Amino acid sequence: MNNAFALVDCNNFYCSCERAFNAALHNKPVLVLSNNDGCVVARSNEARALGIRMGQPAFECRELIEQHAIQVFSSNYSLYADMSDRVMKTLATFTSRLEVYSIDEAFLDVSHVGAEHLLDYGRQIRETVWQCTGIPVSVGLATTKTLSKIATEVVKQNPPSQGVLNLTHYSEAELDELLDSIALKDVWGIGPRYTNRLQASRNIFTAKNLKDADEHWIRKRFSVMVQRTVLELRGIACIPLETEPKPKKGIMTAKSFGRPVESLAELEEAVATYTARAVEKLRNQESAACCISVFLTTNPFQHDAPQYANSLSRMLPFPTSFTPDFLNVALDLVRSMYQPGFRYKKAGVCISKIVSQEVLQADLFGDYSLEREYKKARLMAMVDFINRWWGQNTIFFGAQGIGQEWKMRQERRSPRFTTQWGEILVVRT
DNA sequence: TCTGGGGTCCTAGGACCC
DNA sequence: TCTGGGGTCCTAGGACCC
Numbered sequence: 001m002n003n004a005f006a007l008v009d010c011n012n013f014y015c016s017c018e019r020a021f022n023a024a025l026h027n028k029p030v031l032v033l034s035n036n037d038g039c040v041v042a043r044s045n046e047a048r049a050l051g052i053r054m055g056q057p058a059f060e061c062r063e064l065i066e067q068h069a070i071q072v073f074s075s076n077y078s079l080y081a082d083m084s085d086r087v088m089k090t091l092a093t094f095t096s097r098l099e100v101y102s103i104d105e106a107f108l109d110v111s112h113v114g115a116e117h118l119l120d121y122g123r124q125i126r127e128t129v130w131q132c133t134g135i136p137v138s139v140g141l142a143t144t145k146t147l148s149k150i151a152t153e154v155v156k157q158n159p160p161s162q163g164v165l166n167l168t169h170y171s172e173a174e175l176d177e178l179l180d181s182i183a184l185k186d187v188w189g190i191g192p193r194y195t196n197r198l199q200a201s202r203n204i205f206t207a208k209n210l211k212d213a214d215e216h217w218i219r220k221r222f223s224v225m226v227q228r229t230v231l232e233l234r235g236i237a238c239i240p241l242e243t244e245p246k247p248k249k250g251i252m253t254a255k256s257f258g259r260p261v262e263s264l265a266e267l268e269e270a271v272a273t274y275t276a277r278a279v280e281k282l283r284n285q286e287s288a289a290c291c292i293s294v295f296l297t298t299n300p301f302q303h304d305a306p307q308y309a310n311s312l313s314r315m316l317p318f319p320t321s322f323t324p325d326f327l328n329v330a331l332d333l334v335r336s337m338y339q340p341g342f343r344y345k346k347a348g349v350c351i352s353k354i355v356s357q358e359v360l361q362a363d364l365f366g367d368y369s370l371e372r373e374y375k376k377a378r379l380m381a382m383v384d385f386i387n388r389w390w391g392q393n394t395i396f397f398g399a400q401g402i403g404q405e406w407k408m409r410q411e412r413r414s415p416r417f418t419t420q421w422g423e424i425l426v427v428r429t
Numbered sequence: 430t431c432t433g434g435g436g437t438c439c440t441a442g443g444a445c446c447c
Numbered sequence: 448t449c450t451g452g453g454g455t456c457c458t459a460g461g462a463c464c465c
Contacts, residue, residue, distance in 0.1 A: 033433090034432090034433035034434075035433050035434065036431090036432090036433070037431080038431075038432055038433055039431095039432055039433065041433070041434095041465095055432090055433085056432090057431070057432040058431070058432080059430080059431040059432080060431090060432085062431090075433085101464090101465085102436095102464080102465045103465075104465080105465080188463095188464080189462095189463065189464080190463085191462065191463050191464085192462095192463095193461080193462060193463085194462075194463085222462095223438090223439055223440075223462080224438095224439075225438070225439070225462085225463075248436075248437095249436090249437085250436075250437095251435095251436095252434080252435060252436080253434090253435090254433090254434065254435080255433085255434075256432090256433075256434095259430090299432090300432090301431090301432055346433095348434090408433095409431095
């Protein structure tokens, strides 16, 4: 049986989540901003048509926003994560061979569907997701992941396709013609650096050119990754479906502040908050870790202000997932990096050397008390339980502070319709 | 005034060992 | 006129993704 993949990609996902709960937003230009209301991370087709770019700083769009009454939202991650979960659960009803690739995309193995039914199958996926979640999706069907990526890109530019495109029955000539219309930079796995190098060295400008390139030369001058992309464009599947999410090897929590921060006390609060969050993520994936790094930076865009950036890491004696153990080290690190007289803009925490909690128990020795570690684990489990049940930060560590005036701005966040009872949608008749 | 926050994998080169 | 060679492990940096 031939391989067949479906890539299901939510259209303008964050904007669509906002629209799903606010009918007044339909057919209007909508923007969603990054943390701190910094730059554009999602835009509706109407906003795109007005010339607003992905990643553009929000302050640059101010005039357009006013002129065209664009609806602007701060990121509402609780809402998007929950909506994503609903979409993925819906997709899981179509196949058990599902790879959740990102918050708004999933690959499905659809090899079990007969070639003549594939297009219908894609349409059915699209309609079901729309009915169950109110999120519009595009579906690309092809023999490799890379080609299915291209199919969804084409779908989005091409309204008559009605959201589904099946490349599996294309003849070689038809496929070549399509690939020749795809710019190199739009191929999955080819970023700006590779685009420049490929253009400059071998006149490779389109997906078709890359498909025809000498695979061995590519391997030598670039990497196996690019070689795989070449093969995938030729219809040879080399990037497998990954149905099991792998535990993360590094966990980072980093955020810029709502305003510049100058005092050590506030930096300590921020670093403690990010540390607590990172270790919580660590426990969620049932891991432990023994390395933490902390970094601080001033605002790199403020060219005339004095700049400072530093990062330090330290090992813990053995892997743990006990927040206070990490807090002690993190606070120590931030104190030794802190230099007065700077306006700090961002801080972050990164946890690495991650191992599974199960492995941990097997090879412990030395200054280690199983009983003590067991008590710590019980305490953390209780904290997590309370915060899951009553909402994030119902209980937290004193070092995180209570004012948190440095916190990021989210001036236009919509209600967390699906995850907070107090913010549930009210329908008035 | 205002410019995001996560992740992944690969490769080259150095340290170290025998 | 001359100073081994091969293997492994680790890390930093570079590239990519959403």
